[in-house]
Structure formats: C-alpha cells, structure tokens
Amino acid sequence: KAGVTQTPRYLIKTRGQQVTLSCSPISGHRSVSWYQQTPGQGLQFLFEYFSETQRNKGNFPGRFSGRQFSNSRSEMNVSTLELGDSALYLCASSAGELGRTDTQYFGPGTRLTVL
Amino acid sequence: ILNVEQSPQSLHVQEGDSTNFTCSFPSSNFYALHWYRWETAKSPEALFVMTLNGDEKKKGRISATLNTKEGYSYLYIKGSQPEDSATYLCATRTSYGKLTFGQGTILTVHP
Numbered sequence: 001k002a003g004v005t006q007t008p009r010y011l012i013k014t015r016g017q018q019v020t021l022s023c024s025p026i027s028g029h030r031s032v033s034w035y036q037q038t039p040g041q042g043l044q045f046l047f048e049y050f051s052e053t054q055r056n057k058g059n060f061p062g063r064f065s066g067r068q069f070s071n072s073r074s075e076m077n078v079s080t081l082e083l084g085d086s087a088l089y090l091c092a093s094s095a096g097e098l099g100r101t102d103t104q105y106f107g108p109g110t111r112l113t114v115l
Numbered sequence: 116i117l118n119v120e121q122s123p124q125s126l127h128v129q130e131g132d133s134t135n136f137t138c139s140f141p142s143s144n145f146y147a148l149h150w151y152r153w154e155t156a157k158s159p160e161a162l163f164v165m166t167l168n169g170d171e172k173k174k175g176r177i178s179a180t181l182n183t184k185e186g187y188s189y190l191y192i193k194g195s196q197p198e199d200s201a202t203y204l205c206a207t208r209t210s211y212g213k214l215t216f217g218q219g220t221i222l223t224v225h226p
Binding site: 107 | 147149157158159160161164166204206213214216217219
C-alpha cells in the first residue's frame with residue numbers, strides 16, 4: 001500500500017500570499033489530520049477531518065482552513081501568509097474515526113518558507 | 116500539569132546502554148497516549164497506543180508503560196543502538212478528541 005503523500009514537498013512564498021497544501025491519505029483511510037511543526041513549538045495540531053467533516057480544530061487563526069473531499073484527500077489553505085507561518089506541515093491519516101486509538105500514519109510533510 | 120511535557124529534552128548515550136524517558140500529561144479527560152519515533156528526514160512513525168492505566172507495550176527492544184492516575188508514561192529502550200537515534204514524541208488524546216504532542220526527547224546513540 002502506498003503511504004501518505006503530500007504535495008508539494010517544498011514551497012517558497014512571500015508575505016501576504018496564500019498557499020494550498022495537499023494530502024492524499026493511505027487508500028481506505030477516512031481520517032486526515034494536519035499538524036504544523038516549528039522548532040520552537042513542536043508539533044501543533046491544526047485540524048482533523050473524517051468523512052469530509054471537520055471533527056476537531058486546533059488553536060490557529062482563521063487564516064488557516066482546510067477541507068476534505070469525498071475520496072478522503074485533504075487540502076489546507078493558509079491565506080495572507082506571515083513570516084511565522086514558515087514551518088513543516090505534516091498530514092497524517094488513519095483508518096477510522098479519530099478520537100479513538102487508531103494509529104496515525106504520517107506523510108513526509110511540506111516545508112513552507114515565507115519570505 | 117497543564118500540557119504534555121517530555122523529559123529530558125535531549126539525551127546522549129553509548130551503544131549498548133539502556134535508557135528511558137518520561138511523558139507527563141494532564142490526567143483529567145485522558146483517553147489515549149501515543150508514542151512516535153521521528154528520525155531525521157523521515158516521517159514520524161507510530162510506536163505504541165495505550166489507553167488503560169497500567170498498560171505495558173513492547174516492540175523489540177522498546178517498551179512503554181502508562182500511569183493514567185498520576186499522568187505519566189515511560190518509554191524504555193534496552194541496549195540502545197545507533198539506529199535508535201531519533202526524536203521520541205508522545206501525544207495524548209482527550210475525551211474531547213484533540214491530540215496534543217509533547218516537545219519530544221532527542222536521543223543520540225553514539226557507537
């Protein structure tokens with residue numbers, strides 16, 4: 001089975017722009033979560049989707065949004081980019097409805113640099 | 116404890132040493148605890164998921180225990196090898212569903 005894939009792997013944007021990141025979960029997985037990793041903050045939870053519905057949301061401003069499609073693929077969007085949005089964005093998928101003990105499988109991440 | 120805390124932040128051991136590190140978390144609304152291993156340039160890899168007080172899990176030379184009443188989990192590595200060098204992350208899931216990660220323990224095993 002193919003693992004979790006994320007595109008693009010690297011991205012450079014300038015302040016004020018917006019960006020869309022994509023995540024394709026493992027085939028058959030219905031739950032997708034997004035995380036931001038920065039050196040000072042560690043892994044911070046962004047959102048969690050199950051069957052196209054957002055189940056949980058982390059403490060991030062409204063500039064961060066996401067969605068999940070009927071094929072379980074997910075996108076996250078960041079509008080009006082700020083320098084502090086430079087980070088590694090990780091996506092993880094799991095088989096069932098998250099909130100239980102499902103193992104999450106992580107993708108390789110998208111490294112976003114905001115100049 | 117208000118957040119998930121891991122100690123130590125980093126650890127250097129010699130090949131063959133056994134080592135352990137700690138994950139502390141709020142015991143209220145606890146639902147599950149996850150341990151992950153994150154090697155440089157790779158994706159985080161799940162090690163264990165534990166839910167019950169007193170749970171013990173083992174995978175090869177790595178094992179973990181859970182105490183939900185006092186809010187801590189220990190991860191043990193027996194006979195560390197250089198390939199065990201990685202960041203070890205713990206994360207808790209509350210009954211409300213949110214998953215919260217600790218800052219991680221960076222383990223370096225010297226040959």
